[in-house]
Amino acid sequence: MTIPTVKLNNGVEIPQLGFGVFQVPDDETTAAVTAALQAGYRSIDTAAVYGNEAGVGRALAASGLPREELFVTTKVWNTDQGYDATLRAFDASLAKLGLDHVDLYLIHWPTPARDLYPESWRALERLARDGRIRAAGVSNFQPAHLKRLLESSELTPAVNQIELHPGLQQAELRAFHAEHGIATEAWSPLAQGAVLDDPEITAIASRTGRSPAQVVLRWHLQLGNIVIPKSVTPARIRQNLDVFDFELTDEEMASIAATDRGLRTGPDPDEFN
Incomplete structure (x- = not known):
């Protein structure tokens, strides 16, 4: 299986569909990532705060796949x-992963009350210059946070990873990304299951002979989003990848667009610190 890629603003290509490990305990992460790699995933998304970078690293090392x-x-x-603290944190993450570089490094939240994300961004710019990361990006940034970086930095974020699903479609933010060449990556792409019983989505699933989750993932892909569904169930892991042999019609895409209701499953980026 060939997973489509999205070309980032620095020319690096990222698989459009990857595997996330949010809330997966470290002792379960190796098995989950191994199942994902065996199914055909090649993009793995973790974070320092998840506490499972070591589990990811074990699976990558055992896979035998070329780096x-x-x-x-x-x-x-x-x-x-902060500048120095971010560099130290990166070193710690790299050691846990057992890698000599990562492909994408993100500032996890803007945390505006701390007001340190511009300094952290300077650290990511250095890591990019030094070749220790192939691309630098952010997560959960709002337009105001992005504008501040764009006005004060040489490097434009390659990615903004945000909560995005049919219940929270973030049209304004996605338009800002498109204007500035920032790729949109969706975390919680299925709203932790909260959108899977939506009547519009279940109706499309029934018509197409697909699961509601497959319909939602296909919606993301057709919008151009990068998406990182998470599961620890091997059958679900495989099913989430089986979304490249059908397409939603314009009418079906429009019907899903109409389900937006401002549903957040995670914190508000303007308030979370």
Whole structure:
């Protein structure tokens, strides 16, 4: 299976569909990532705060896959923001992953009350210059946070990873990304299951002979989003990848667009610190 890629603003290509390990305990992460790699995933998304970078690293090492076939993302946590602290946190993440570089490194939250994300961004710019990360990005940034970086930095974030699903479609933020060449990556792409019983989505699933989760993932892909569904169930892991042999019609895409209701499953980025 060939998973489509999205070309980032620095020319690096990221698989459009990857595997997330949010809330997966470290002692279960190795098995989950191994199942994902065996199913055909090549992009793995973790974070320092998840506490499972070591589990990811064990699975990557045991896979036997060439490093150049893998795309690994991790993130600096809020309490490690600041220039020097971010560099130290990156070193710690790299050691746990057992890698000599990561493909994408993100500032996990803007944490505006701390007001350290511009300093953390300078650290990511250095890591990019030094070749220790192939791409630098952010997560959960709002337009105001992004504008501040764009006005004060040489490097434009390659990615903004945000909560995004049919219940929270973030049209304004996605438009800002498109205007500035920032790729949109969706975390909680299924709203932790909260959108899977939506009548519009279940109706499309019934018509297409697909699961509601497959319909939602297909919606993301057709919008151009990068998406990182998470599961620890091997059958579900495989099912989430089986979304490249059907398409939603314009009418079906429009019907899903109409389900937006401002549903957040996670914190508000303007308030979370």
